[in-house]
Amino acid sequence: MPASASLALPGAAPLRATDSPGYWGTVWAQLRRDPVAMAAAALLLLLVLAALLAPWLAPADPYKASMIKRLLPMGSPGHWLGTDELGRDMLTRLMFGGRLSLLMGVVPVAAAFVIGTSIGLFAGYVGGRVNMLIMRTLDIFYAFPSVLLAVAIAGALGPGLSNSLLALTLVFVPQVVRVAESVTTQVRSLDYVEAARMSGAGAFAIIRVHVLGNVLGPIFVYASGLLSVSMILASGLSFLGLGVKPPEPEWGLMLNTLRSAIYLNPWIAALPGAMIFITSVAFNVLADGVRSAMELRT
Amino acid sequence: MFFYILKRLLYAVPIALGVTLVSFMLVHLAPGDALNAIAPADAPADVIEALKSAYGLDRPLPVQYGLWLLRAVQGDLGTSIASGRAVAGEVLSAVGNTLMLAGMASLVGVLVGCVLGALAGYRSGSAVDRIATVLSVVGVSIPHYWLGLVLTIVFSITLGWLPAMGAGSDGSAAWLWDWQHLQYLVLPAATMSVIPMGIITRTVRALVSEMLNKEFVVALRARGLGEAAVFRHIAKNVAPTVMAVAGLQVGYLMGGSILVETVFSWPGTGFLLNTAIFQRDMPLLQGTILVLCMFFVALNLVVDILQPLIDPRMVRA
């Protein structure tokens, strides 16, 4: 919905601007008053910018190795955060690493959101036997703990970026479908959907105008909670050697390769994990904030 | 009640079957022949053929599945390609280790989580509440494999109090509950406990503070009930949900232990899984996944059955 919603239906040309900001507008207004969530948002913005602008902002080449400069401690001249086991600048590697790590966090969740919502909406709206069939099939996937499933799929497909993205998407889709179907079933039985059916509108129009807008909120909240899980899992896969392959910079992979260095320079080895932790906390705090904002606006 | 249990049991069967199917198919997802792990690439054709029939890889897939399933039900999960030992035996000894680890981690995590959550729920908005909230966010956001590394750095390398890896010199076969052995368990269990702790703290806190605002609590206090009695009422209301969440956490830890076990070289199922993947040891991989998932399914079943015993409202049709 456009921020200045008019009397026209979503999708129709706006007839007249009013002062009503629409649903997401009020959520945003509520969120702005939450200092913790705003801090998390600012932090995330910083991390994303650092990752996006890494090619221009980073001090060194992430692939350039130097055997003399191995494992320099933090604060060394020219290398604020030290160097890794192959002499590459840590700060640079961390900034570049953010690109892949953030990507692996966001892409599977976004894909699962789209796919899962579609399936869940369909199952929830249609109901009956079709619904049962879909949900029972998905029940089999719930029988796998997510880490195990991700590792098993990634392990079966082999290491690589696209394989891990696929594996993670496959792990998250059933979870999103479950939430989407549950919410859609609830909304479907509400009086205003019945009233919409009474208007003679077709299923697509009803879903688009009445169901979708009311269902996306909770699904979005759930999916945003998955962002940190996805990042941690993705980096975990790389940590095991199943995700990104060296010499690509990625936080989980860096944890893996730096592991042997913990006896020599322990805190350098911990740095990439700290990045995962910080990003993950920021995601979760922001997601919590959005959820509270959504609850408070009514 | 009996019918309810029967229904849940019957319902678990197709799920279990589906799990076996997925476990089986997963391994065959891999591009490239499973043979690459067994035979070198330049082996002569007849050797490859012989190996193929020895491992039953020349039969069509559904037949392979059927045979594998049949043997699995009898307890024969095949032979590990890498080690030559029976898969079932390897998995069983590994399961014991993981069970110990997951069990200890769950216990600690759930207990601490309940205490913290209850405190936070009672003193909503206070410093305790804020600490508990922070801790639960941390617990849910922290990459536990990283936490393991950090704890190793602090307690093993810097302070030297605890060993960094392994389960003891004799391995898990000779486990005793003495400090000699327990010291190996401390760090991995502490690391893993953070996950359930975060989730349980958050759950308990939300439930307790919601309960305290309910009218029946006001009614109880108005009738002169002391705080201890009110707490018992609240505990009874909160228990079923917490139990369900805790049960699932145990399953999750069992299945998801691979990361922490890799960090600490703990000889559990996760570690075994790691080995199986990298050595492309198909029977071992299938067998391990199967056992872990069956565990999870069984655990879910137990939780489903126990829930209505504690909370009669929760009988799901």
Add this chain to the structure above:
Amino acid sequence: MNTSPLIHQDRGGPKQALLEVRDLKKYFPVRGSFGAAGKFVHAVDGVSFAVAKGQTLGIVGESGCGKSTTARLVAKLMAPDSGSMVFDGDGVDEFRGIALKDFRRNLQMVFQDSFASLNPRLTVAQTIAFGPQVHGMSAKDAERLARDLLMRVGMEPDQFGARYPHELSGGQRQRVNIARALAFDPRLLILDEAVAALDKSVQAQVLNLLQELKAERQLTYLFISHDLHVVHYLSDQVMVMYLGQIVEIGPVERIYGHAMHPYTQALLSAVPSMDPAHRTMSSPISGDPPNPIDPPAGCRFHDRCPKAQAICQSQAPRLMVVATDPAHQVACHLNDPHAGHGNAPSVEYAATALNEVSA
């Protein structure tokens, strides 16, 4: 979409009942545990009635008597298990009858829960404009129609048009629901406990609005309620339901003045009277209503009826015309001289031919 406001295609003429319902049945399967499948809740069990044009038919009964289910069946939100409907002489959903989408323009419904009836994401005007747009009206025209309707139900469009449901009071929301229903230019309006959740003073305003609209637009109402005072105020005809069946139907003054069925009599006497000379001392109905799952043979009310006799337990009474007023029908053995009830009038008294109203 026909945008001119008051053109009703009156196909059947004034004598044709606007709505005729014949032998509607709806049974809901009970989700039994393992062995108890096959039982049904007889929610609506053979209901037949007719509503004349321009009339208001009030449907009353206790909770669970099937009145809301009947409403939903008439609105075609649910498919009946058996039975048929005739709208202004045309069968609905039949070969040569009215298509469902056109039918929707003729018949609309206002629900009880004013808040749940409105999509929280749409402004009030958008909600009203949705229906006409479904039937082909342009967005501009729909907006204008929405504003006109809001004005008509007593809400200033500039002030209320852009508001969301949670920003309105219960009475205002219900007006919006009425406006939304009117946007289709319907001929029949079903009001399912539409004023039940409102404060009394607000109720009065909404009821007066409904009366005005009915006169202006030549509407026909199906008014479902458990509140007997309101039904008395609004209805021309009243239908009393019990456990999925009609027990009595007739003109409002007959029902309220000379109720024939023991259940109706009990309901009416249970209403607290404003007259201190007529205080209610004893409870007219005793016992609990029987299980709606697989109801027993015979009259469903017999175990709570003060006038029940042996015949009532074995044989179910049919809806029959009352001798003194052909428009008044009741389903009770007391009314049927041939039934064998000790207190029924004699055959000579009931000279009017028995007129059954069932399929």
